[in-house]
Amino acid sequence: MRISQLSAASGVPIPTIxxxxxxxxxxxxxxxSATRAEYDVGHVRRLRLIRALLEVGRLSxxxxxxxIAAVDDEDLGMHKVxxxxxxxxxxxxxxxxDDEEWRRARAEADRLIADLGWRIDPGAPTRxxxxxxxxxxxxxxxxxxxxxxRPYAAAAIDLVVEHEIGTIPIDGPREAAVEALVVGTVVxxxxxxxxxxxxxxxxxxxxxxxxxx
Amino acid sequence: MRISQLSAASGVPIPTIxxxxxxxxxxxxxxxSATRAEYDVGHVRRLRLIRALLEVGRLSxxxxxxxIAAVDDEDLGMHKVxxxxxxxxxxxxxxxxDDEEWRRARAEADRLIADLGWRIDPGAPTRxxxxxxxxxxxxxxxxxxxxxxRPYAAAAIDLVVEHEIGTIPIDGPREAAVEALVVGTVVxxxxxxxxxxxxxxxxxxxxxxxxxx
Numbered sequence: 001m002r003i004s005q006l007s008a009a010s011g012v013p014i015p016t017i018x019x020x021x022x023x024x025x026x027x028x029x030x031x032x033s034a035t036r037a038e039y040d041v042g043h044v045r046r047l048r049l050i051r052a053l054l055e056v057g058r059l060s061x062x063x064x065x066x067x068i069a070a071v072d073d074e075d076l077g078m079h080k081v082x083x084x085x086x087x088x089x090x091x092x093x094x095x096x097x098d099d100e101e102w103r104r105a106r107a108e109a110d111r112l113i114a115d116l117g118w119r120i121d122p123g124a125p126t127r128x129x130x131x132x133x134x135x136x137x138x139x140x141x142x143x144x145x146x147x148x149x150r151p152y153a154a155a156a157i158d159l160v161v162e163h164e165i166g167t168i169p170i171d172g173p174r175e176a177a178v179e180a181l182v183v184g185t186v187v188x189x190x191x192x193x194x195x196x197x198x199x200x201x202x203x204x205x206x207x208x209x210x211x212x213x
Numbered sequence: 214m215r216i217s218q219l220s221a222a223s224g225v226p227i228p229t230i231x232x233x234x235x236x237x238x239x240x241x242x243x244x245x246s247a248t249r250a251e252y253d254v255g256h257v258r259r260l261r262l263i264r265a266l267l268e269v270g271r272l273s274x275x276x277x278x279x280x281i282a283a284v285d286d287e288d289l290g291m292h293k294v295x296x297x298x299x300x301x302x303x304x305x306x307x308x309x310x311d312d313e314e315w316r317r318a319r320a321e322a323d324r325l326i327a328d329l330g331w332r333i334d335p336g337a338p339t340r341x342x343x344x345x346x347x348x349x350x351x352x353x354x355x356x357x358x359x360x361x362x363r364p365y366a367a368a369a370i371d372l373v374v375e376h377e378i379g380t381i382p383i384d385g386p387r388e389a390a391v392e393a394l395v396v397g398t399v400v401x402x403x404x405x406x407x408x409x410x411x412x413x414x415x416x417x418x419x420x421x422x423x424x425x426x
Binding site: 052118 | 352353374409
């Protein structure tokens with residue numbers, strides 16, 4: 001199909017498609033003449049992936065490029081590809097190894113992960129993210145022990161096991177499975193965050209006695 | 214206390230404190246001479262709030278300013294203050310009212326909220342966020358009905374009711390309660406997101422048969 005048809009099929013405007021091509025997010029079409037290139041369903045699917053990561057995952061173009069490079073790398077196992085997506089979603093957290101408070105929070109994060117029996121890479125940046133959150137809760141005088149966070153861990157693992165990992169089509173083509181896995185991770189994370197804020201609004205309306213509108 | 218002591222008590226560097234003062238995030242100290250101002254525990258607490266919103270909530274300075282204005286507005290009920298924090302956390306989503314697909318997704322979002330019996334403002338931007346996520350799931354051929362999202366809603370409401378709203382110190386001073394509520398919302402949201410990504414990594418390691426390291 002031509003670029004205009006690719007635009008129609010994907011709902012992505014032509015200038016945006018050209019931008020993705022320039023940024024290397026979208027592989028070039030097959031050049032059929034000096035001014036014409038042919039695109040296929042692979043391009044439609046790739047555009048869907050980019051939009052999901054951008055609009056729902058809120059990833060930067062640089063992060064999307066990393067995720068796509070991992071998706072495209074046939075030598076990379078599924079676990080590594082997924083890891084790339086996870087780490088792209090992880091905002092950079094500064095570790096403060098010289099700070100006693102930070103080291104305690106980080107130790108608490110590591111202990112929680114160990115107690116849960118979860119298999120997490122020792123170098124995962126997510127560990128620092130968890131330490132940061134624990135440190136913040138602790139500074140605010142809120143429950144910040146592994147014990148206090150266990151209900152969150154329980155809800156998280158339950159959703160992932162019951163509703164996410166199991167639904168990945170691992171018998172089909174690698175690309176489809178990888179994309180489903182990556183996008184599922186990103187979008188389901190967003191869904192949970194959105195529903196949590198909605199739940200908060202609803203509970204708050206009841207709790208603080210706001211009249212029904 | 215002087216600005217140097219405020220810095221020591223809060224762990225926030227002096228230039229950063231001066232930046233927050235200029236940006237109006239931190240109220241000025243009491244001027245005791247032309248070159249000297251006195252700060253108190255209220256400033257320490259306010260700095261804690263700013264850091265939590267910034268480092269863990271990842272809010273922009275502009276969003277933090279809005280949240281703080283709501284916290285400071287004594288005429289605003291708790292529910293409204295919390296709403297301000299929620300909406301500051303909600304990334305802007307473009308509604309596409311002229312798009313049939315979008316309208317269907319938005320209707321599905323509204324239906325899920327109604328079926329759950331949740332009390333959500335009809336104009337809440339979170340509704341559009343949910344519609345956006347549903348639309349993305351649907352485009353990717355993933356389960357996107359309210360039914361498919363119910364387990365996420367159930368986990369969310371359970372955590373909020375059991376572990377968040379109930380722990381707010383509403384008998385103490387308004388400012389402390391409001392801060393606990395706002396920060397709790399932000400930090401617990403982050404905690405859940407982090408633990409979900411950790412759960413994903415662990416499940417993925419097992420599922421894809423990565424050897425124990």
